[in-house]
Amino acid sequence: MIEIKKFDASHIDGVVNIENECFEKPWSRKSIEEQITNPNAVYFVLEEDGEVVGYAGMWQILDEGDINNIGVLLKKRRKGYGDMLLKRLISYMEENKLN
Numbered sequence: 001m002i003e004i005k006k007f008d009a010s011h012i013d014g015v016v017n018i019e020n021e022c023f024e025k026p027w028s029r030k031s032i033e034e035q036i037t038n039p040n041a042v043y044f045v046l047e048e049d050g051e052v053v054g055y056a057g058m059w060q061i062l063d064e065g066d067i068n069n070i071g072v073l074l075k076k077r078r079k080g081y082g083d084m085l086l087k088r089l090i091s092y093m094e095e096n097k098l099n
Contacts, residue, residue, distance in 0.1 A: 002081075004088050007043035007055065009036055014052025015045065022071040044088050046072075046081050056085035058092075065089070065098040 007015065012033055019026040035041040035057060042065070043057035054072035058065045067089060072081045092098075 018071040
């Protein structure tokens with residue numbers, strides 16, 4: 001089953017794993033953890049059968065949304081997961097009237 005959920009502390013290991021696999025200069029674990037308490041951060045994870053296989057995040061500053069990252073595990077690519085995550089960010093922006 002595929003689910004998109006709001007990012008919380010239970011997802012940190014999965015997001016760190018994706019970050020390290022996907023990006024040449026990945027965010028540190030500490031930076032990822034800080035997004036949970038960052039009042040401007042909006043992050044979602046995509047779980048497949050309970051495993052975090054993708055994530056997407058943005059910062060909401062006043063009436064603007066600034067997308068930071070979208071990452072999907074290499075073995076889970078080409079299934080439309082990145083598109084699903086992007087659409088979730090866009091719907092959040094629409095719901096909150098962000099530019």
